[in-house]
Amino acid sequence: MAKVSINLATGSIQKEDIIVGIDLGTTNSLVAFIDPDKTPKVINDTGKGVLVPSVVHFDTAGGITVGNEAKNYLITDPQNTIFSVKRLLGRSYNDIQNYQDFFSYKVIDDNTESLVKVKVGDRFYTPIELSGLILKELKDRAEHALKTPVTRAVITVPAYFNDSQRQATRDAGKLAGLDVLRIVNEPTAASLAYGIGLNPEETKTVAVYDLGGGTFDVSILQIQNGIFEVLSTNGDTFLGGDDFDRAILEYWIEKNGLNQAELTQNRELTQQLRLKAEEAKKAFTHQSLFNEKIGDIWCTIDRNTFEELITPKVQQTITACSNALKDADLTIADIDEVIMVGGSTRTALVKSKVAEFFGRPVHNEVNPDEVVALGAAIQADILAGNRTDILLLDVTPLSLGIETMGGLMDVIIPRNSKIPTKAGRQYTTSIDGQVNMKISVYQGERDLVKENRKLAEFDLKGIPAMPAGFPKVDINFLLNADGILTVQAIELRSGTKQEVEVKPAYGITDDQVEQMLMDSITHAQDDVQQRMAIEARTEGEQMVYQAERFVEKHGALLSVAEVAETHQYVQALKEVLTSGDKDLILKKVDDLNNLTRPYAERVMDQAIGTAMKGKSVE
Secondary structure: OOOOEEEOOOOEEEOOOOEEEEEOOOOEEEEEEEOOOOOEEEOOHHHOOOOEEOEEEEOOOOOEEEOHHHHOHHHHOHHHEEEOHHHOOOOEHHHHHHHHHHOOOEEOOOOOOOEOOEEEOOEEEOHHHHHHHHHHHHHHHHHHHHOOOOOEEEEEEOOOOOHHHHHHHHHHHHHOOOEEEEEEEHHHHHHHHOOOOOOOOOEEEEEEEEEOOOOEEEEEEEEEOOEEEEEEEEEEOOOOHHHHHHHHHHHHHHHOOOOHHHHHHOHHHHHHHHHHHHHHHHHOOOOOEEEEEEOOEEEEEEHHHHHHHHHHHHHHHHHHHHHHHHHOOOOHHHOOEEEEEOHHHHOHHHHHHHHHHHOOOOEOOOOOOOHHHHHHHHHHHHHOOOOOOOOOOOEOOOOEEEEEOOOEEEEEEOOOOEOOEEEEEEEOOOOOOOOOEEEEEEEOOOOEHHHOEEEEEEEEOOOOOOOOOOOOEEEEEEEOOOOOEEEEEEEOOOOOEEEEEEOOOOOOOHHHHHHHHHHHHHOHHHHHHHHHHHHHHHHHHHHHHHHHHHHHHHHHHOOHHHHHHHHHHHHHHHHHOOOOOHHHHHHHHHHHHHHHHHHHHHHHHHHHHHHHOOOOOO
16 A cells, blocks of 8 residues: 555645545535636546536436536426435434425435434435535546545535534535535635635635525624634525526416416426526626517516515515624624625625625625635635645644444544634434443444444443433543543433543654545545445444334234235335445335334324313313
C-alpha cells in the first residue's frame, strides 16, 4: 500500500490530489475546485451543465440513473424516482409525517423515532445511501473532468442542520468513497466565496438570504478572527422558486378556463405547462412580456402580473428575515453585508425587496447557483494548507464517539472539528425497566467500535425503571483547548448524572493516527455496508421484542388465528436476523409492522372506548 502523509494539525491527508467543494442541494447539487490559477471554479462535465439535479431513478432491472437523465423520470415513473432526499437526511418518520404527501415515492412509516427509509420495489434505501449515490455522481463527474482521482471533499449543509443530519451527510460522503474533511454551513461557504471572513482582522455581521427551488432560509452570521458564528436562522423548508412557477401555472389554468381534474389526469400536459411557467419566470430577467403557446393553450403573462402573483411568497421571506434579526437580537443597522444565494434570487422582485428591507445593496455578483460550492472549494483549499494567509485553528485529528447497539460507533465530535468544542446527542433505553446504561467512549474513524481505540467506559446508574424508549439520556462531549475530553451523561427525567474525563491523544503516536485514517479510507465501503446490515438487524430485534410483548399483553383481544399469524411473522423475521441481508431483514420488519398495525389500532380504540364508558362528551 502506498504510504500517504497526514498533516496532524488539520487531520487531513497531504497528497497532491485535489480536494473538492460540494454543495449537496435539495433540488440541484454541484462540485467545485480551486484551479491552478488559485481561482475557484465549478465543474461542468461533458457539457451536461454545472447543476446536477438531486434526483435518483431505479429501473426494474436494478439500474440506477442519477442527475439530468433521472429528472426525466419524475413524470413517467414517479414511484421509482427519488427527489428532495436532503429533506429526509437524519430525520425520523415522526419528523416528516406531516409532509408525506409531498413525496411521490414510498417513505416507510414505522411510527417510531428511527430514521426513515425509502422503499423502491423490494429494496430499502436510507437517505444516506441515496445521498451517497448523488455524491458518487458528483465525484465521477469531477474525476472525469479533472482527469485525476477525487477522494477528499468539503460538503456544505444548511446552518439549521442538527448533529444527526450532519453525521448523515458525512456518512453519505463515506459511502460515495469520499473522505469528508469538513462539513461547512452553507452561509459560511457563501461568505467565503465573497472573500468575507478571510481577513482575520475583520469583524462583520452578515445576512445570507438563500432562496432555492424548494427551500428558503436566512442566516445571520457574526464573523470575528476568522471564526463564523451562526447567530440565528429562519425560513421555510417548503418555499422556493417552485412556488413562483406554480403561481404562473395556476394563472394560465384560470385564464384559459382549463379543467383542473383533467389536468391532474394528463400529467404530460401539466408537466409541459410547468416547464413553460419556469421558462416565463426566467425570461423576466431580460424581458417584460412572455407570450407563447402549447397546442391551443395561450401561455401569456407580463412581468407586472408575475410580480403581483409572487408578492405574498416574497413577503413571507422578508418576514423570516425580520424574525431572524429579532432572534439574533440585532437591528437592520447592525448588518454589514447581505449575500444572495440560490437560483431564485435572480428574480428582480426578490432582489429589490431584500435590498429595500436591509436598506443596502445586496451581493449578487457571484452566480447564486454556484456561490456555495465555490465557497466550499475555498474552505477545501484552506484545509489543504494552500492558503498561507489564513491561520487554521487547532482541530481534533480523530473522531470521538460512543458505542451503540450492535457494536457500532456513533460519532459525537467528528475529526477536523475546531477545538475547543462541545457536542451532544440524546439516547434512550432498548429494554423495558432498564436502570443502568453502559457508556463506552471510543476514538477513530471506523464504523465498528472493535476497529477503534477505546478511551473510557462508565455506567450511568439509577435511571428510573420505565418502558423502553421513555428515558431520555443526554450524552455530551466537551473537548477543551488542551485536548482534555469530558464525557457527561444525564437522564433528563430524573436528573441522574455521571461524567468521566479522558485525554484522547494520550499514548497515541502520529504513525498510529495516520494508520487509523488510512484504514478508514481503505475500508469505507465495507464499513458502511456492515453498519447498515447491523442497523437493520438491531431494528429487527427491536421489532421482534415489541411484537412479542404486544401479544403477551394484549393476546386476549386478538383471535387465535391472529396470534398464530403474528407468531409466524415473528418467526420469519427471527430466521433472517443473522443473514446479513439488509433488504431481506427490512422486508420482514415491514411485513410484521403491516400485519400488527391494525391490531394495535384496535387495542387502542378498545382502551379509549373503555375509558370513555359512562362519560358524556360535550
